[in-house]
Amino acid sequence: MVIVEIQDLVKKYPSFELKDISFSLESGRITGFIGRNGAGKTTTIKSMLNMIHPDSGMIRYFNRPFVGNEADIKKRIGYSTGTVSWYPRKKIRDIVDIVKRFYDTWDEASYRKYLDLFSIDEMKTPLELSEGMKVKVNLMLALAHKSEVLILDEPTSGLDPFSRNELLGIFTELRNNGVTVFFSTHIITDIEKCADDIIYISKGRIVAAMSKEDFIRQYSGAGESLEDTILRLEGGAIHA
Amino acid sequence: MRNVLRKEMRLSSSILSYLFIPFGLMFLLPGYPVLCGAFFVSLGLFQSFQTAREANDIVFSVLLPTAKSDVVKGKYLFVCLIEGCAFLLMALAVGLRMTVLSQSEAYRNNALMNANFFALGMACVIFGLFNWIFVGGFFKTAYKFGRPFVAFIIACFLVIFTAEALHHIPGLERLNAFGTEDIAVQLIMLTAGILIFLLTTALSYRRSCKRFEKIDI
Numbered sequence: 001m002v003i004v005e006i007q008d009l010v011k012k013y014p015s016f017e018l019k020d021i022s023f024s025l026e027s028g029r030i031t032g033f034i035g036r037n038g039a040g041k042t043t044t045i046k047s048m049l050n051m052i053h054p055d056s057g058m059i060r061y062f063n064r065p066f067v068g069n070e071a072d073i074k075k076r077i078g079y080s081t082g083t084v085s086w087y088p089r090k091k092i093r094d095i096v097d098i099v100k101r102f103y104d105t106w107d108e109a110s111y112r113k114y115l116d117l118f119s120i121d122e123m124k125t126p127l128e129l130s131e132g133m134k135v136k137v138n139l140m141l142a143l144a145h146k147s148e149v150l151i152l153d154e155p156t157s158g159l160d161p162f163s164r165n166e167l168l169g170i171f172t173e174l175r176n177n178g179v180t181v182f183f184s185t186h187i188i189t190d191i192e193k194c195a196d197d198i199i200y201i202s203k204g205r206i207v208a209a210m211s212k213e214d215f216i217r218q219y220s221g222a223g224e225s226l227e228d229t230i231l232r233l234e235g236g237a238i239h240a
Numbered sequence: 241m242r243n244v245l246r247k248e249m250r251l252s253s254s255i256l257s258y259l260f261i262p263f264g265l266m267f268l269l270p271g272y273p274v275l276c277g278a279f280f281v282s283l284g285l286f287q288s289f290q291t292a293r294e295a296n297d298i299v300f301s302v303l304l305p306t307a308k309s310d311v312v313k314g315k316y317l318f319v320c321l322i323e324g325c326a327f328l329l330m331a332l333a334v335g336l337r338m339t340v341l342s343q344s345e346a347y348r349n350n351a352l353m354n355a356n357f358f359a360l361g362m363a364c365v366i367f368g369l370f371n372w373i374f375v376g377g378f379f380k381t382a383y384k385f386g387r388p389f390v391a392f393i394i395a396c397f398l399v400i401f402t403a404e405a406l407h408h409i410p411g412l413e414r415l416n417a418f419g420t421e422d423i424a425v426q427l428i429m430l431t432a433g434i435l436i437f438l439l440t441t442a443l444s445y446r447r448s449c450k451r452f453e454k455i456d457i
Contacts, residue, residue, distance in 0.1 A: 051302055052456035074305035086300040087251050098251055101243045102305050 003027045003149060003180050009047055009057030016204060018043055021057070023199050023209040025149070025182055030175050032191035032212075033184040035201035036234060041184040042081075044201065045153045049079055061149065075103060078147030080138035080155055085126040092137060093122040103145035111144035117166070131158040139167070143174075150174065152183040156190050168194045188227040202234060244306060244314030245321070252301075252314075254291040257322050260284025264329030267355040268336065270346040274355045275400045278366040281326040282396065285319055285370065289378060289385050298382045302457050309449045312379060316445050319375055323367040327360075334360050342419035353404045354416045357426035361433025362403045368440035369395045379448035382455050 002024045009021035018040050025031055035041050046052045048059055050066055059066040061073045087095055100106040115122060118136040126134055135158050142150055150171075156164045164187075171181045171194050185191065191198060191212070198215045200208045208215055212226075220229040261284070266277030292298070301311040337347055337355050353359055370392055377388025407416035414422040415429065 046457070049303065050308070051299075053454065071305055071307050071310070074303075079303060081299075081303070085296065087295040087297070090251060090295075094250065098243075098247045099304070101246065 001027045003062060004048070004182070005058070005060040006044075006048065007058040007060075009044065009054045009059070011043060011047060011052065011054045016040070016043075018047070018054070018204045021047075021201075021204075021206055023206060025180050026197070027148075027180050028175060028178045029196040030171050030181040030194055031183075031197040031199060032195035033182060033199045033201065034186065034188065034191055034230060035184075036186055039201045040204040041201060042153055043204075045079075045081070045151060045184060048151060049081075075105065075145075076147065077149040077151060078142030078145060079151040079153075080135070080142045081153045085129075085134055087125075088127040089125050091123055091125055092120065096122065096141070099141055100144070105146040107144055107146050110146070111140065114140040114143050117170075118163075132160060132163060135159060136163070143170070147179065149180045150182065152181070154185060155183050156185055156187055164190065188230055192226045200230065200233070207233065241310075241313065241317070244301075244310050245317045247301065247304070248288075248314045248318035249321075252288060252292040252295070252297045253318060254284075254287035256287040257284045257318075260287075261322060261325045262329065264326035265333055267330045267333035267359065270344075270350045271352060273352055273400055273404055274359055275353070275362055275366060275403055277330065278326070278363040279393075279396050279400070281323065282366065282370040282374070282392065285322055286374070286385070286389055288318070289374075293383065293385070299457055308453055312445065312448045312452050315375065315379075316371070316441065316448070319371060320441065323370075327363065327367070330355075330360055330363055338419050348418065353407065354418060356417055357423075357430040358415045358417075359403070361430040362399060364430075364433035364437040366396050366399055368437035369399065371437075372440040372444045376444035376448050376451075379451045379455075382452060382457070 004025040006024070007022050009018055011018040016038070021040075021044055033041055033044070043052065047054045047057075048066075050059075050070055061069075061077065064073065066073055096111070100108075100111070114120075118133075118140060120133065120136060120140060126137065129137065135155060139152070139155060142152065156167060159167065168190060171183070174181055175196070183190075195212055197211050198208065199206060200215070208219065210218070216226065216229070219233060220226070221232075224232070260281055263277045263280035263284070266272065266280070267274045298311065301314065302308060334355050334357065337344075341347060347354065373395055374385070374388045374392040377391065378385045380388075406412050414425050417423075417426055
């Protein structure tokens with residue numbers, strides 16, 4: 001079942017343009033959104049969250065347009081936009097105490113579980129955390145309110161290999177529980193490990209949006225890894 | 241609504257916004273331009289906007305499950321709450337000066353403006369200007385607030401100078417009434433001040449919602 005639908009998204013900047021971005025996310029699947037730095041991943045994700053306004057295009061969640069249903073839809077989705085630090089001198093506990101009041105579906109047990117799993121000390125302030133730990137705090141907030149869809153911008157950046165592996169395991173566990181996971185990354189092995197579908201963006205344009213198997217079948221040469229394939233495609237895109 | 245206000249009070253605000261509320265009691269100071277109290281309360285509020293910007297508060301707020309207009313509503317509710325608290329202290333001071341202290345030598349020989357209902361109305365005008373010029377100006381970008389604050393300071397001190405000067409103009413002496421003298425005129429001025437506050441705040445809020453909706457975060 002299609003749970004998120006992006007149609008013909010266009011956003012023009014003086015030096016960059018998102019061109020006719022269209023894709024959909026199926027319920028209970030992990031989708032890796034891949035592209036090099038500056039390809040348009042964050043702009044697309046920010047558009048999906050109404051943080052920036054596309055010049056044209058349609059964004060729908062659960063068959064409802066995002067604009068006009070923003071508050072209701074946001075309660076059913078979780079998102080994390082990188083390692084940005086909110087309220088650097090406030091305790092994590094105090095930030096969480098405010099955030100949880102916005103969600104009817106806040107799950108305290110789940111929050112405690114991720115707090116423990118990520119080894120987060122809630123008495124610390126973001127200023128006292130490493131970049132990797134800040135990513136984990138953002139993720140914990142996104143995971144603790146029983147989101148049906150998780151939208152994560154570069155969630156594995158800054159994480160050590162152990163934490164990355166743990167996180168990818170969590171994605172798989174969530175997927176098995178019916179949660180849709182959409183995450184952007186430029187680390188191709190993350191996609192190789194856990195994604196069901198791939199959306200590949202280059203220079204503001206979607207090059208491919210399909211299942212990982214179809215992508216490999218269509219684009220990979222004999223004996224070529226996914227990483228080699230994307231590097232080759234990106235090299236072609238650069239020289240095109 | 242309660243949640244966005246709670247977020248403003250516990251995460252976004254600066255302690256100075258609360259600590260500056262008692263400046264409303266400057267209405268008790270004899271021989272001092274009492275309306276400066278309203279300016280200091282506004283200065284305390286400005287600190288919260290500065291603190292919030294340093295803490296990426298706007299981005300955080302936009303990601304919460306609320307409409308963008310609720311982010312604007314939270315800021316206005318917080319500002320009005322602080323202004324309301326300061327107004328109550330000013331009203332308390334005015335009440336004291338109009339009743340038990342109305343014959344006090346220190347106040348009777350006050351060369352400056354008397355703290356009466358007219359002064360209270362003018363404080364409302366200053367708060368209304370803060371909401372219109374500063375808060376409304378902030379939501380043009382949700383980031384830059386230097387220019388709106390300078391504009392507010394100029395407008396605020398123009399109001400203070402004007403209010404201080406008015407009762408020296410022949411025919412307008414009644415604006416500086418002591419106790420319950422000329423109570424009808426005083427009440428009209430207070431009502432006018434409150435109406436100006438409500439109107440500027442409501443219009444500023446509507447304009448800010450429209451502006452903020454268009455901003456790319």
